[in-house]
Amino acid sequence: MGVTYADIAKRCGVSTATVSRVLAGSGFVRSELAERVRGAAIDLGYRHNQAARTLRRNRSDTIGLVISDVEQPFFASIARAVEDEAAAQDRPVLLCNTDEDLERERMYLNLLIEERVAGVIVAPSTEDPEALAPLFEAGIPTVAVDRRISGDPVPAVLVDNIAGARALVGDLLAHGHRRIAAVTGTTEGTPSRERLEACRAIISETSGARLYEAEGKLRDAIGVNHTIELACRLATELMTDRHEPPTAFFCANGILTQGVLQALRRLGRRMPSDVALVGFDDLPLFSILETTITAAAQPTETIGRRAAQLLFRAIDDPDAPPEIVIVPPELRWRDSCGGGHPSS
Amino acid sequence: MGVTYADIAKRCGVSTATVSRVLAGSGFVRSELAERVRGAAIDLGYRHNQAARTLRRNRSDTIGLVISDVEQPFFASIARAVEDEAAAQDRPVLLCNTDEDLERERMYLNLLIEERVAGVIVAPSTEDPEALAPLFEAGIPTVAVDRRISGDPVPAVLVDNIAGARALVGDLLAHGHRRIAAVTGTTEGTPSRERLEACRAIISETSGARLYEAEGKLRDAIGVNHTIELACRLATELMTDRHEPPTAFFCANGILTQGVLQALRRLGRRMPSDVALVGFDDLPLFSILETTITAAAQPTETIGRRAAQLLFRAIDDPDAPPEIVIVPPELRWRDSCGGGHPSS
DNA sequence: CTGAAAGCGCTTACAG
DNA sequence: CTGAAAGCGCTTACAG
Numbered sequence: 001m002g003v004t005y006a007d008i009a010k011r012c013g014v015s016t017a018t019v020s021r022v023l024a025g026s027g028f029v030r031s032e033l034a035e036r037v038r039g040a041a042i043d044l045g046y047r048h049n050q051a052a053r054t055l056r057r058n059r060s061d062t063i064g065l066v067i068s069d070v071e072q073p074f075f076a077s078i079a080r081a082v083e084d085e086a087a088a089q090d091r092p093v094l095l096c097n098t099d100e101d102l103e104r105e106r107m108y109l110n111l112l113i114e115e116r117v118a119g120v121i122v123a124p125s126t127e128d129p130e131a132l133a134p135l136f137e138a139g140i141p142t143v144a145v146d147r148r149i150s151g152d153p154v155p156a157v158l159v160d161n162i163a164g165a166r167a168l169v170g171d172l173l174a175h176g177h178r179r180i181a182a183v184t185g186t187t188e189g190t191p192s193r194e195r196l197e198a199c200r201a202i203i204s205e206t207s208g209a210r211l212y213e214a215e216g217k218l219r220d221a222i223g224v225n226h227t228i229e230l231a232c233r234l235a236t237e238l239m240t241d242r243h244e245p246p247t248a249f250f251c252a253n254g255i256l257t258q259g260v261l262q263a264l265r266r267l268g269r270r271m272p273s274d275v276a277l278v279g280f281d282d283l284p285l286f287s288i289l290e291t292t293i294t295a296a297a298q299p300t301e302t303i304g305r306r307a308a309q310l311l312f313r314a315i316d317d318p319d320a321p322p323e324i325v326i327v328p329p330e331l332r333w334r335d336s337c338g339g340g341h342p343s344s
Numbered sequence: 345m346g347v348t349y350a351d352i353a354k355r356c357g358v359s360t361a362t363v364s365r366v367l368a369g370s371g372f373v374r375s376e377l378a379e380r381v382r383g384a385a386i387d388l389g390y391r392h393n394q395a396a397r398t399l400r401r402n403r404s405d406t407i408g409l410v411i412s413d414v415e416q417p418f419f420a421s422i423a424r425a426v427e428d429e430a431a432a433q434d435r436p437v438l439l440c441n442t443d444e445d446l447e448r449e450r451m452y453l454n455l456l457i458e459e460r461v462a463g464v465i466v467a468p469s470t471e472d473p474e475a476l477a478p479l480f481e482a483g484i485p486t487v488a489v490d491r492r493i494s495g496d497p498v499p500a501v502l503v504d505n506i507a508g509a510r511a512l513v514g515d516l517l518a519h520g521h522r523r524i525a526a527v528t529g530t531t532e533g534t535p536s537r538e539r540l541e542a543c544r545a546i547i548s549e550t551s552g553a554r555l556y557e558a559e560g561k562l563r564d565a566i567g568v569n570h571t572i573e574l575a576c577r578l579a580t581e582l583m584t585d586r587h588e589p590p591t592a593f594f595c596a597n598g599i600l601t602q603g604v605l606q607a608l609r610r611l612g613r614r615m616p617s618d619v620a621l622v623g624f625d626d627l628p629l630f631s632i633l634e635t636t637i638t639a640a641a642q643p644t645e646t647i648g649r650r651a652a653q654l655l656f657r658a659i660d661d662p663d664a665p666p667e668i669v670i671v672p673p674e675l676r677w678r679d680s681c682g683g684g685h686p687s688s
Numbered sequence: 689c690t691g692a693a694a695g696c697g698c699t700t701a702c703a704g
Numbered sequence: 705c706t707g708a709a710a711g712c713g714c715t716t717a718c719a720g
Binding site for chain 1: 627
C-alpha cells in the first residue's frame with residue numbers, strides 16, 4: 001500500500017524512468033536490470049496507479065460500453081463478449097445503460113470523456129451522428145454495435161436485418177399467410193427500422209399479402225417487463241380489433257416475441273394452427289415451449305467480440321477506414337411457423 | 345478540449361483553488377464569484393479530468409461490480425439496478441465477470457484496486473473472506489450480494505434462501521411427493537448451499553421422504569448454455585438411471601430450471617401429472633409455458649439497489665457496522681407443482 | 689472567503 | 705541502455 005516507482009527505484013539503485021520502462025513495458029532495459037526491478041516490485045507489493053498513468057498519458061486503458069439495457073439478453077450477451085475480449089487485454093469496461101434516452105446517453109458520453117477512456121462501443125440511440133459528436137471531438141475511437149450511424153463514420157457490427165427478416169417473413173408467405181402482423185420496437189433505431197422495411201418489401205412483392213404494423217414506441221415502455229406487456233397489448237389489439245385479424249406474427253426481437261406469446265396464450269390461440277409466429281432472437285425456452293419458436297438467432301458473442309476487436313484496432317490505428325461488419329443471423333426453423341421445413 | 349482550471353481561473357481573475365472549490369463543490373465561495381466561474385466553465389466547454397482528481401484524492405468515484413456472469417438474467421438485473429443507483433450519483437460502474445473462477449476474481453480485484461475505486465459490490469466466488477483480503481487491505485468499502493462471507497465482515501444483501509427453499513419443497517411434500525430431486529449449482533457458494541441444506545432439513549422432517557441430490561460443479565459448465573445442458577444431463581440421469589426415479593424436482597436457480605425442463609420435454613414427461621417442478625428465479629416465459637412454473641422469484645431490483653445504497657453508506661461512513669439484509673423471495677404458485685394452491 | 693504553492697505518481701522528451 | 709527533470713490537472717492544508 002502506497003508503494004511507488006520511487007520506492008522501487010531506490011531499492012534497485014535506478015531511476016524512476018527505468019522502473020517505468022520495465023513495469024509499463026515501454027522502453028528497452030537491460031534484462032538483468034529489468035529482472036531486478038520486477039523482483040523488487042513483487043517484493044514490495046507494488047500496484048500500479050492507473051490514475052497517475054492516465055493523467056500523464058491523457059488516456060486510460062478503460063473502454064466504455066454504452067447499450068440500451070443490460071437486462072435485455074441480447075445486450076447482456078454482447079456485454080459479456082466485450083468484457084471477455086477486454087479482460088484479455090487487461091482493459092476495464094465501464095457499463096452504461098441508456099434506455100435509448102438521448103439525455104441519458106449524452107450524460108454517459110460526457111462521463112466517458114471525463115474518464116479519458118481509450119475507446120467506446122456504443123449501441124447508439126439514434127442514427128443521427130450528431131449524438132456522438134462529443135466523442136468524435138474528444139478524439140475517442142468509437143465502434144457501433146447493433147445499430148449503424150448515418151454515413152458510417154465509425155466501424156459497426158450488426159446482424160443482417162434484411163436477410164433475417166426476409167427469410168422469416170418469406171417462410172410465413174410460403175406457408176400461405178397473407179395477413180401478417182409486424183410487431184416492432186421503435187423504428188428510430190436501426191434494428192426495428194430495417195427489419196420492418198424488409199417486411200414491407202417482401203410483402204409488397206407478394207400479391208394479396210397485407211402487412212399490419214404495430215410499433216412499440218420508446219416512451220411507452222422502459223424495461224424488459226414493460227416491453228413484454230406492451231407487446232402483449234399490441235398483439236391483443238391486432239387480434240381482437242379487426243374484422244380480419246392477422247394469421248401470422250413477425251416479432252422484431254425476442255422481448256416482443258415474449259409479449260406476443262403472452263397475448264396468444266391469453267386469447268387461447270394455438271400455434272401454428274391458429275396463428276403462426278416467427279421472430280428475431282432466440283431464447284433457451286423457445287425450444288422448450290409446447291410449440292417451439294422459429295427464430296433468427298443473433299450471434300451475440302461474435303458481435304460483441306468483433307466489436308471489441310474493431311475497437312482495439314481503431315485504438316491502435318485511428319486512421320484506419322471504418323469497417324462495417326454485417327453478420328448473418330442463424331435461422332432456426334421450428335414449429336411456430338408451420339413446420340414442414342427441410343432443416344427443421 | 346484541453347480546457348483546465350487554469351484557463352477558467354485566468355479568465356475570471358481568480359486562482360485555480362477557487363475554481364476547484366466551485367466546480368468540485370468542496371468549499372465556500374462567494375456566490376457571485378461562483379456564478380462567474382460556472383459561466384466561464386460553460387463558455388470554455390470545460391470538462392473534468394477525473395484522472396487528475398483521482399490521483400490527487402487517491403480515490404476515484406467509480407465503483408466496481410464483480411459478478412459471476414452478466415449473461416445470467418439474475419446478475420443482469422442486479423447490474424442494471426446497481427447501475428441505476430450509481431448513475432444517480434454520477435458514479436461510473438466497472439463491470440467484472442468472474443465465472444466464479446477465483447483466479448479471474450483475483451485479477452479483477454487487483455484491477456479495481458489499481459483503479460482506486462471508491463467501493464466494490466461483489467458476488468464472491470467463495471465464502472472464504474481470504475479471497476477479498478486485497479480489497480480490505482486497500483481499504484476499499486465492499487458489499488456482498490447474493491452470497492455472504494464467513495463471519496460477515498462486510499454488508500451483504502441476499503434473498504432468504506432457507507425460507508424460499510422450505511416453501512417450495514414444503515409444497516411438493518404437501519402434494520404428496522416423497523422422492524424429490526434437488527438440482528443445484530456448486531454448493532461452494534451461498535445460494536446453492538443454503539437452498540440445498542434447507543431441502544435436506546425439511547425432507548428429513550418428513551417421514552418416508554427421500555432427497556436425490558445432483559450438484560452441477562463449476563468445472564463442468566461455464567456460460568448459461570452449458571449450464572442448461574449440464575442440468576438437462578443431470579435431470580435425465582436422475583429420471584432414467586434409477587429404479588425409483590424422483591417424482592418432483594427442486595431447481596436451485598432459473599438456469600437449472602431450464603435444463604430440467606429441457607430434459608422433461610425430451611423424455612416426454614408432463615408436468616405436473618408425471619413430474620412436479622419448483623425452483624428459484626422466475627422468467628417471463630415461465631408463465632407462458634403450457635404448464636406454468638411455480639417459482640420463488642428473487643427481487644433482483646431491490647437487491648441491486650440496496651447493495652448500492654449500502655455501499656454508498658459504507659463509503660461515507662467506513663466505520664458503520666456491516667448490515668446484512670435478507671430479502672424475502674416472492675413465491676409465485678403456478679401449475680408445475682400440482683396446483684390447488686389458494687393464491688395460484 | 690480567497691490565493692500561493694506544494695504535491696499526488698506516473699511518463700517522456702532530452703541528454704548522455 | 706539509463707538518468708535528471710519537467711509536467712500532466714487537479715486538491716488541499718496553510719496563510720491571510
